[in-house]
Amino acid sequence: MTKELLKGNIAFAEAAVRAGVDAYFGYPITPQTEALEYLSHRMPALGRAFVQAESELGAINMVYGAACTGRRTMTSSSSPGVSLMMEGLSYIAGTEIPMVLVDVMRGGPGLGNIAPAQSDYKHIVHGGGHGDYYPIVLAPANIQETIDLTYGAFELAEKYRSIVVILIDGSIGQMMEPAELPPMKPRKKQFPEWATDGCEGRPARFLTSISLDPPKQEITNLRILKRWQEARANEVICKEYFMEDARYAVVGFGTAGRVALSAVRTARAEGIPVGLVRPVSLHPFPEEVMKRLSKTLDGMLVVEMNNGQMLDDVLVYTKESLPISFIGRPGGVIPMAEEIYSSIQQLVNNPPPIGSSPRDRWFAKVCKEKGL
Amino acid sequence: METTLNRNETIVYQRPASFRPAPTHYCPGCTHGIAHRLLAEVVDEMGIRENTIGVASVGCSVFTYHYFNFDFTQAPHGRAPAMATGIKRTLPERFVLTYQGDGDLASIGMGEITGAAARGENITVIFINNAIYGMTGGQMAPTTLPGQKTSSSQDGRDVKTAGYPIRTSEMLATLDGAAYVVRRSLHSPKEIRRAKKAVRMAFETQARGLGFSMVELLSSCPTNWGYEANDALTWIEENMVPYYPLGDFKVHPALADVKI
Structure with a gap:
């Protein structure tokens, strides 16, 4: 493999493709939009799912639906768009299913501006959505690292049934650097035992984030914490x-x-x-x-x-x-x-x-x- | 369901395989049970139980997944059409449906339902319109009739301040991506039979890949309306049907030859 001159937003999009992402749903927002544009032709050309959603609310819930089928699913956005996605992220965390989000941060609060910022640390790292949940958050500092972390993000998400966020800022999204893309992984053919992908030859399943019985919800929250404690022990990169x-x-x-x-x-x-x-x-x-x-x-x-x-x-x-x-x-x-x-x-x-x-x-x- | 038959006995009516043998949490006289049954019968009759994925919504039907015997997920309030889109685009060979109430679909979820219909998303939506928020205890819905009393419009819906009800089917039918959009009612045996045919037609629309299909079902909420079950059905006929006329608002030409 040789190095190519790659723009950050294209680089993480192609890294996701090579990691075997089955479905991407997004909405245009600067400084992240090139990823959506790139995947709008790349995904269909490979026979994979792509939708430009009606909003970030739509996009994250399309991710939610697709992630429930056990397929590799991602979205990308930038700070104000990620604020809109917080509802869906909380539901996805509460349903204990994996997904990958790339947040290309920009200046805020509010509409702010489209310049690079690290404005979302607290709302990504310490929640943002309601309830107890713990996304794995990775912050690369160059294009190669962005590629490598995105490439491994799906397996990480699946290992912990967790949300993995690749947190970069607009400058990493927009800059070009020489970097090497990894080989194309074959798409997954085996799907998890919880996936709601049609009950052919097995009992029907359901996935939900509601638990009206508080002691049961308590167990769910503790189970989420248990997986997080494992991630906390094993996944530190510094x-x-x-x-x-x-x-x-x-x-x-x-x-x-x-x-x-x-x-x-x-x-x-x-x-x-x-x-x-x-x-x-x-x-x-x-x-x-x-x-x-x-x-x-x-x-x-x-x-x-x-x-x-x-x-x-x-x-x-x-x-x-x-x-x-x-x-x-x-x-x-x-x-x-x-x-x-x-x-x-x-x-x-x-x-x-x-x-x-x-x-x-x-x-x-x-x-x-x-x-x- | 397994049933032991004696000689000379024939099964003429039983619980559909798509409907779990579970008691529902719905109030007595509520028509959700009828809508569920129709849906389960259609899925059975088309032989697609193992090939169908449902998306439940938020509201009284939030626990729908406990009652259907096929794969189900449960969406945030209003977002079921987006979730269904994610499932359908990932698994295009599956039948995908949402089951949503009027607060979920026509208020908080208007963006998602409109987006799905406009894209011609090849999913089927069962839309329960009972003119009120049921689960939260009877507040004004986008579909509450002018003058209708609810817990948040206690002197009756005042259109000067609360605006007018939304005729969702008529609105969505204006979109080119909508292939089959009809309104039926569950207030009488005759209308229930017509409703079932419409649910079947909506799935036939999806089977043919024609695009977005939705069946709006006028439904009762005896508890929050404050009526006896039968009076609630009469209220649908006398008050809802005049405001929400039954009919076909969009039928794809390719469905013309489909006989049910």
């Missing part, structure tokens, strides 16, 4: 760069992590012992990595393209037991490597007191700078 001898770490996912790597390289060139920790699985969060680093490092800098959504998780797992700083660019702004580098310098030269709120300190500085 990439570390220059961390062998590091005294400081920048923590960032996706594009923020990628930009931070440039800043880390600059700092290393200046002799600052800093590395990058890039959580790839946001859910399960690399809890143990955070716990370990909180005991060994002299400081941490969290970088995000939002107001500090992942920051709260970092604070939980580090128990704020070391100096932590934060820098965020919300609303569709990508941080510059220079500003991250300058924050690294500040962390090293003037470490903040332990336990002083990183967000408050960052925000006070931003308010002064922007005259808010």
Whole structure:
């Protein structure tokens, strides 16, 4: 296989095709639309299901129906569209069936803008839909990683009967990079014992998310938690760069992590012992990595393209037991490597007191700078 | 069902194989049971029980899947046509149906039903119109008649503030993707027989791949209307039928030769 120049939105769409996706349902929304456009001809050409739905509500419920048949099913959208899908995601989680969602995040809240952002961390990682459920959330930082994670997402979803979300931002969706596509997998021919795909030669089945008897619903919720606990133990992915001898770490996912790597390289060139920790699985969060680093490092800098959504998780797992700083660019702004580098310098030269709120300190500085 | 016959005895009537031997949760006098029975009979008669997948909705028929003896799923409120689309597009050889009430289909789910009909989605919709929200205790529905009293229109539906009822079948019949859209009623044995033929015709539409099919069934809700079962049937005939005329609003030309 050779590398091709691939756009992120096309790359994850083709990776899903090669992973054997049987059905795709979507709705146009920038900056994700190329995936829908691509699959609108690719899927029918392969004899697979494709529908451009009447809305994201329609799309996620088409996914729900198709996923109930036990076939590999996905959709993709961007932040406001994913808000509309939250109803369906909760039902799908409550029915305990697998599916894959790619969220190409943009600036919010509201209609916001179409620029890259990490605006959806909380509503994807910590719910969004109602009830107790736990999607597996993976955040690649380049096209190759987007391909590889999408390619494996269906098996992961099936293993845990869970929703798997590939969480990227508009820049990864829109950028082109050389990357290698994996081989075409044969489509599944065996379907799970719960699938409602017609009761030929077997007793009829049903799939539902309703359970009027609270103790039964309680068992369902605990069963969902049990599968999640297994995922939490087995599916953590976290990439570390220059961390062998590091005294400081920048923590960032996706594009923020990628930009931070440039800043880390600059700092290393200046002799600052800093590395990058890039959580790839946001859910399960690399809890143990955070716990370990909180005991060994002299400081941490969290970088995000939002107001500090992942920051709260970092604070939980580090128990704020070391100096932590934060820098965020919300609303569709990508941080510059220079500003991250300058924050690294500040962390090293003037470490903040332990336990002083990183967000408050960052925000006070931003308010002064922007005259808010 | 297994039945032991004595000599000289013949089975003339029994529970369809598509209908589970389970007591339903419906109120006495409610016509959901009749609609279920018609659907189960049609699925049996066409020999498609093992090849059919149903989508239940939200409302009184939320537990429909307990009563039918074929594969079923259960949709979020109003979204059954989208779920059915997902199933049908993934398994085009299966018969796919939704069973929806008027609050589900004509209020919260109007987007999904319109999208499915416009796409000519090759599914069959059984649409129960009883002019009220049953499961939540008798609130005004999109189909509640002008002046009709409900728990959320206690002086009667005032069209000045609550607007007018939606004639869903007429509306969907304007879409080119709709192949078979008719309204029937369940208020008398004669109308029930006509309703069954329409359900059969809707499935024949799907069997021929002609597109979207829907049978609207005027139904009773004695509990929330506050009538005795028989009076409720009379209320359908005297009040609902004049507002919701029975008839065929769209019949694909290819169905002209289909005799049932």
